[in-house]
Amino acid sequence: MNSTRPDPLDTWLTPEQLAFRRDVRDFFAEGQVRKSIDALQDHAPREESGLLDVYRQLGERGWLAAAWPEQYGGLGLGPVEAGIVLEEMVLHGVPEDQHVLSIDTVGQFLLEVGTPEQRARHLPRLARGEEIATVLFTEPHCGSDLAALRTAAVPDGDGWRLSGRKIFNQKSQFAEWALCAARTGEGPVKYHGITLFLLPLRSPGVVISPVWSMGDERFNEIVVEDVRLTAEHVVGRVDEGWQPINDMLLLERTGMDFQAKLRRWLDAVVADARRSGRITDPAYAQRLAELDAKLTAGRALAWNMVRARLAGTPDPVASAASKWFVTQQSDAVVRLGADVMGLDGLLTTWDGEAPDLGRLEAVYRQSPAHTLASGTSEVMLQIIAAQGLELFS
Numbered sequence: 001m002n003s004t005r006p007d008p009l010d011t012w013l014t015p016e017q018l019a020f021r022r023d024v025r026d027f028f029a030e031g032q033v034r035k036s037i038d039a040l041q042d043h044a045p046r047e048e049s050g051l052l053d054v055y056r057q058l059g060e061r062g063w064l065a066a067a068w069p070e071q072y073g074g075l076g077l078g079p080v081e082a083g084i085v086l087e088e089m090v091l092h093g094v095p096e097d098q099h100v101l102s103i104d105t106v107g108q109f110l111l112e113v114g115t116p117e118q119r120a121r122h123l124p125r126l127a128r129g130e131e132i133a134t135v136l137f138t139e140p141h142c143g144s145d146l147a148a149l150r151t152a153a154v155p156d157g158d159g160w161r162l163s164g165r166k167i168f169n170q171k172s173q174f175a176e177w178a179l180c181a182a183r184t185g186e187g188p189v190k191y192h193g194i195t196l197f198l199l200p201l202r203s204p205g206v207v208i209s210p211v212w213s214m215g216d217e218r219f220n221e222i223v224v225e226d227v228r229l230t231a232e233h234v235v236g237r238v239d240e241g242w243q244p245i246n247d248m249l250l251l252e253r254t255g256m257d258f259q260a261k262l263r264r265w266l267d268a269v270v271a272d273a274r275r276s277g278r279i280t281d282p283a284y285a286q287r288l289a290e291l292d293a294k295l296t297a298g299r300a301l302a303w304n305m306v307r308a309r310l311a312g313t314p315d316p317v318a319s320a321a322s323k324w325f326v327t328q329q330s331d332a333v334v335r336l337g338a339d340v341m342g343l344d345g346l347l348t349t350w351d352g353e354a355p356d357l358g359r360l361e362a363v364y365r366q367s368p369a370h371t372l373a374s375g376t377s378e379v380m381l382q383i384i385a386a387q388g389l390e391l392f393s
């Protein structure tokens with residue numbers, strides 16, 4: 001973002017939070033850290049890293065999970081500091097997916113409903129960036145309608161035997177553990193009888209295979225066959241996993257990571273428009289300005305979610321609106337990028353001569369995923385219609 005512009009966020013951050021943000025920005029400007037981030041670009045397309053050096057560097061300072069208590073590897077700070085780290089991470093080009101999965105989802109879940117043993121075992125390793133955890137919710141026949149899941153854990157003595165098929169999960173090839181939603185009870189209401197388990201992914205009976213999409217990032221399909229689990233693997237209450245799943249998705253949907261990623265992309269488009277001289281063409285200038293205004297609004301919505309969390313009043317409707325609004329801008333940002341770069345923008349990393357390492361071509365293919373991940377745009381609109389406008393009551 002243009003650093004000479006006043007940042008509206010400055011007006012409500014405390015002096016300590018402003019100082020924290022400066023420290024985080026300084027950290028990302030350090031040579032060693034920049035080197036770790038730049039090294040991520042050396043991967044060939046469709047190759048990705050497991051544990052990231054930059055996550056470990058953040059973890060050493062307690063910043064990867066800044067809001068977690070110190071005993072679990074955090075700093076005992078709040079959602080504002082956590083938001084600052086996430087926003088700065090993404091603005092500086094650090095992949096956020098592992099953070100979203102390991103810290104914001106699995107870790108946060110353990111923090112809220114895990115047992116003391118589960119927290120002690122998993123949280124410090126996640127907070128230090130030494131371990132990755134992933135999320136196994138989506139199945140081949142259900143994503144949006146998650147309560148229709150068929151992966152089942154059937155009682156077996158003092159435990160269960162888990163079998164099923166999960167798809168579109170990410171980073172599972174690197175993860176030790178997954179938070180897996182499974183059916184443990186049948187009843188007239190499909191939202192009852194769902195339980196969350198911590199599934200050890202290196203168990204016999206777990207087979208992980210890649211699923212490729214139009215983007216470069218790898219999805220996985222996981223087939224689980226007859227894996228024995230006990231009470232120590234249960235997260236939260238047996239048969240009552242639905243409510244925490246909803247609470248967790250609400251936390252995940254601040255729109256913070258999406259808005260920061262789009263801002264980074266738009267900044268790259270502006271830089272390119274400047275290089276090519278197209279910035280002076282009023283037609284381009286108007287589109288750039290319009291997107292700048294929309295992303296500024298999207299950022300305000302995302303930070304409002306952080307404020308709501310700080311006040312202890314998370315709002316599912318506002319959260320759905322934030323996620324919907326921000327991700328709706330993805331397509332316009334990448335299309336503008338393609339228009340500004342012209343045919344050069346179609347060159348890929350494989351071509352070897354692509355400007356900016358073929359990043360535009362790669363993000364062009366990646367962008368449609370934004371309106372699907374963490375709940376699709378249609379599902380967000382449905383939440384707004386049903387819970388916000390009360391249209392179906």
Ligand SMILES: Cc1cc2nc3c(=O)[nH]c(=O)nc-3n(C[C@H](O)[C@H](O)[C@H](O)COP(=O)(O)OP(=O)(O)OC[C@H]3O[C@@H](n4cnc5c(N)ncnc54)[C@H](O)[C@@H]3O)c2cc1C
Pocket residue numbers: 101134135136137138139140141142143144145167168169170369370372373374375376377378379382
């Ligand atoms: C980048 C990315 C990362 C992901 N990471 C994970 C992960 O780590 N773990 C995991 O378990 N899953 C993950 N997913 C899967 C994701 O949660 C699902 O793709 C998403 O929930 C949609 O489910 P689906 O793909 O089955 O599509 P469907 O639910 O089948 O939807 C297909 C289309 O129908 C529309 N639709 C569905 N229901 C309605 C309705 N009631 N009204 C109107 N329209 C509707 C949808 O909006 C969509 O356009 C990831 C997905 C992406 C893109």
